[in-house]
Amino acid sequence: MKDVAYRAGVALKTVSRVVNGEAGVTPETAGKVLTAIGELGYRRNESARLLRTGRTATIGVVADNCGDPEHAALCRGVEEVAREHGFLLFTGSTDNDPARAERLTLSFCARRVDGLVIVPTQGDHSYLISEIEAGIATVFALRRPAQLTADAALVDERGAARTAVQHLISYGHKRIGYLGGSYEGGGNHGGGVAGYRTRQLLAGYAAAMAAAGLPASEAWAALTPRQLRDGAVTAVLCGSREHTALALRTLAAEQARRIAVVGFGDLDLAEFVTPGVTVVAYDSTAVGRAAAGLLRARLDGYSGPPREVVVPVRLIARGSAEISPALA
Amino acid sequence: MKDVAYRAGVALKTVSRVVNGEAGVTPETAGKVLTAIGELGYRRNESARLLRTGRTATIGVVADNCGDPEHAALCRGVEEVAREHGFLLFTGSTDNDPARAERLTLSFCARRVDGLVIVPTQGDHSYLISEIEAGIATVFALRRPAQLTADAALVDERGAARTAVQHLISYGHKRIGYLGGSYEGGGNHGGGVAGYRTRQLLAGYAAAMAAAGLPASEAWAALTPRQLRDGAVTAVLCGSREHTALALRTLAAEQARRIAVVGFGDLDLAEFVTPGVTVVAYDSTAVGRAAAGLLRARLDGYSGPPREVVVPVRLIARGSAEISPALA
């Protein structure tokens, strides 16, 4: 920039004006500057500009794993809103490691991102408090953080489980189980990252069973693959794409599957599996957009109490529930 | 930092030394600085530091769509290598729009990223030349750019098609088709972004057919769903996950599928589809890692001729080819 000013025979400020398209520069002067810029191959350094301006026009996204379809879709949703406002995205993966999450988040903060969209790990997030106080807008996505109450964009897992279970009940199923979380060592699904989703889903599951006056044994709510194979239930709700595949694999040995499978999360080729696999689909991109929307509100000055957006889900019936409960 | 120095009664430089853990500071002095840092809640501004240092420790990733599993996995691979070296990632999606690609790429350059991993769109990339000359290391991924020759990390599409076709031939198939690219309006697969992959796959397809002494009609290489349904071939290679699903949907009307389907790219639940769907799987994360590796070499000073890394693929046979060609 100094070189450009020198070559054009003007002051730094004039170059700045031309580069920013500010009014009040003679076409003649502007021409000289533009020529110098062309000759020197000058490209403005946005980082320097932003240092002076005090903002960075960036948002940091802290996901479990940016390579996972669900989290990738989340990033995409954030990006869609961010780019409308000229923000660039830093993205990074924690791999569910709280230490890595802290390191990643703080390195985004050290770059002075304007905002943060965080998929929380199980660990403590108190290191965020000073950053939020320092003015970094923060929104959580997919899960609520353990200690903090803050803006969050979530998936309606309870509604998903309720819808799925009601669907099964309407086809006459009474013994309905849940396969999710960790099923080894006795079905521990209380803690951990997977635990959040399992807790939400089980709440919806329990509500739907209770509303129909059906009993729900502890064993059903923490089904193991073995119990599934042994016909403990006539229908199963699976807590993740991986668990849906696990259920299908577990039941694949049979000649013809006699247990209804409903999965949380849509899958490629689900429509081609026989008999059908019904799913409750959710749109992570919409969660990302919602998170970015909450963030935008904060950046635009909203400073009221924390808000939550819950993104609805959609049942895609694929004939799975029609498997007669009498078959199992 | 100025405030910290003032409060601790030392010079700026001393604060800098403490913050950076440089040697040559009395424990006593360091203590005063640390105390002041704590009281003031000082957090170093990395952007400012890097402005002075001249580098930014960031890599920009320009993908088609960060929300798409293939591109997300690519980003993930880049991230894995980047984080080992303390680099942060900017990511963004072009949606296959050359104008958006240029805007996104140049905005990364304006932030002075140290390196760029780009999945090229069809457009001209000459705007990159001055950036590369200015020192921004650039590596392409998944596709070669049209005009430039540069470092690239690619998928072995030719090998994939060759392997798939050889596999089908070994089961007696002779009339083998390709479903990919745009199949409407007469099977145009010459241009566009999908065109790159189709060209590579067709090269492998043609090679395998020729090696086996089999004819390969033009129609087979640009199959339409209608031709597929009408039994123009006994086996089909699908050019993408979407085309694999299309083929299955097209053939779903039949009582029992009589055409062997091999897809490029693995799919959820493919193992549960009857009869089987064989796929040639590729690992986009490995492509990302390879791209980051090439980038790293450039950042470490390599300045030789452009290099390419081709990531191998893997056939996952799922009984599809065993569908007798006599059935079709």
Add this chain to the structure above:
DNA sequence: CTGAAAGCGCTTACAG
């Protein structure tokens, strides 16, 4: 072991 000055590339606030 510690510090005062200059500068990274830009903008802001002011003056002419």
Add this chain to the structure above:
DNA sequence: CTGAAAGCGCTTACAG
């Protein structure tokens, strides 16, 4: 319409 000075938050190169 144009410019000289100061400063964003940090580091580098030098001196004591």
